Amino acid sequence: MDYTTATSINLARLLKEGGTARAQGVVQEAFVVGEERFPLQGEASWRVAISSVGGNEYWLSGEVEGVVLMECRRCLRPTPTRIHAHFQHLLHYEPGLEEVVFHEEGEEEFYAFGLPDLDLLPFLTEAFVTEMPYTVLCEEGCKGLCPVCGADRNVEDCGHEPEAFHPFLGLKDLLPEL
Structure with a gap:
């Protein structure tokens, strides 16, 4: 497979013609949320598809999988933990909007974007980190x-x-x- 380390997708063609745009790639080293860093063992691979659903609305769906190194809750040893996460989001295209913005209107949630280059890293990070277990053990009989x-x-x-x-x-x- 031809993977890229870039975590964005250019939607210029999709915005003009409709249809579906696909991308895949890898995240190297770690996922970062604020000050928190979640180191990876190897790379985390991802795949996404963005489809036009009419008007300025698009459906983003994808998956990300990899092995994160979490601390054992008893001995603090780095413990490889396999993560496989799926995600889906509704996107609204609003020309001129400089960054991706989350909106919640009643029961409808969507992300608004305004540039043809859509950064996927926030979506990948959210899905991956949300799927991580709260704690792990390096082995069942860990003595701590x-x-x-x-x-x-x-x-x-x-x-x-x-x-x-x-x-x-x-x-x-x-x-x-x-």
């Missing part, structure tokens, strides 16, 4: 980090014993010893 010294219990035995968990353990200091 030692709460005393911070050692990775999967790698070394630091000698500290895990405290037995009991829901009333916090009360032991409040009551005199019996």
Whole structure:
């Protein structure tokens, strides 16, 4: 397949003639949302199709898939996690609009754009990051980090014993010893 690292599509032909425009490519290194960076293992591939649905309305549909490196919730080790996300959005063409703007009118949601070059990265990022699980484990039996010294219990035995968990353990200091 012929993939490109550009994450935009030129819709000039679609805006004049109608029909469908297709594009595919890859995202390299990471997805970024504000200050948060979600590193990739390899590349994330994507495919989109944009179809004219009449007037100045277009239907964007696509998918993005790749492997993101998330921290294990117990030991913080980078953990490869496969993500495959699908997305669909209604687009309105408004000539002269400089950037993509989200609109919500009643129950209708759409994105307005005004330039023939449509940046797809925000759509790809939203779909990919939304599909990511909240937490992951590097392996089912992950022992986590030692709460005393911070050692990775999967790698070394630091000698500290895990405290037995009991829901009333916090009360032991409040009551005199019996």
